[in-house]
Amino acid sequence: MVTSEPPLRDQEKREALEAALGSDTFSRCAQLRAFLRYVCEREMEGRSAELTEYHIAIDVLGRRKDVSLSDDSSVRNRAYELRQRLEKFYSAEDPGAGVRIVIPRGGYVPQYTRQAIAQAVTAAPVPMPPPVAMAPPFVAADRCRGHRVGRRRRHLLLGRSLFWKAASAGRGAQRLGAAGGNGRRFVDLYRHQYAHAGAPAHCAACAAPARA
Numbered sequence: 001m002v003t004s005e006p007p008l009r010d011q012e013k014r015e016a017l018e019a020a021l022g023s024d025t026f027s028r029c030a031q032l033r034a035f036l037r038y039v040c041e042r043e044m045e046g047r048s049a050e051l052t053e054y055h056i057a058i059d060v061l062g063r064r065k066d067v068s069l070s071d072d073s074s075v076r077n078r079a080y081e082l083r084q085r086l087e088k089f090y091s092a093e094d095p096g097a098g099v100r101i102v103i104p105r106g107g108y109v110p111q112y113t114r115q116a117i118a119q120a121v122t123a124a125p126v127p128m129p130p131p132v133a134m135a136p137p138f139v140a141a142d143r144c145r146g147h148r149v150g151r152r153r154r155h156l157l158l159g160r161s162l163f164w165k166a167a168s169a170g171r172g173a174q175r176l177g178a179a180g181g182n183g184r185r186f187v188d189l190y191r192h193q194y195a196h197a198g199a200p201a202h203c204a205a206c207a208a209p210a211r212a
Helices: 010-021 030-044 053-059 074-093 149-169 172-198
Strands: 099-102 111-114
Touching: 010 030, 010 099, 010 111, 030 053, 030 074, 053 074, 074 099
Parallel strands: none
Antiparallel strands: 099 111
8 A cells, every 4th residue: 555645734844945044055145045935935825826937037036027038037047046056955054854945947836845864774793604614635734844735746646556556465565665766755755644634743754854
């Protein structure tokens, strides 16, 4: 069900008018104050039909009754200035005004708009999830002194392969001896990695100083 807002009462309109007339924005613009008061009071009195360029020129600007509106554009110029002043007043001096006065373009009958009062809603802080412990990478000892990450990873894979081949053949020492010095070095490196995964505090290679 859609409900419309109740119409503005004359008291609300008059309060909006007095707020604008008493503002610093209109303090040095006597003619614009007279213009604004004239159109607002005529509207509240139910005399909107009299708000024409001719009546404003005579009643507000003091022009002669035989004024030629085609040659005299003072009413249109003052109406433009009045719109600019109202925009400045509501944007800079009274942005929280509950009721605003608007002079539509192409006419002089004022309109009143009720502004919704925005209520600041403070959002509850969203708790952050606890940090997730990341599993250590395969090459956990890559930071050991004297090793390079890329080469050492390849050596670890080769050492693991040689280790398990020798173990499956049942001739660990003979098989490793046949692999040569590099093969034994790779297997030792794999054993060093295994020691790191189980109990890195007991790793002799990490505790020892790096070789030159």
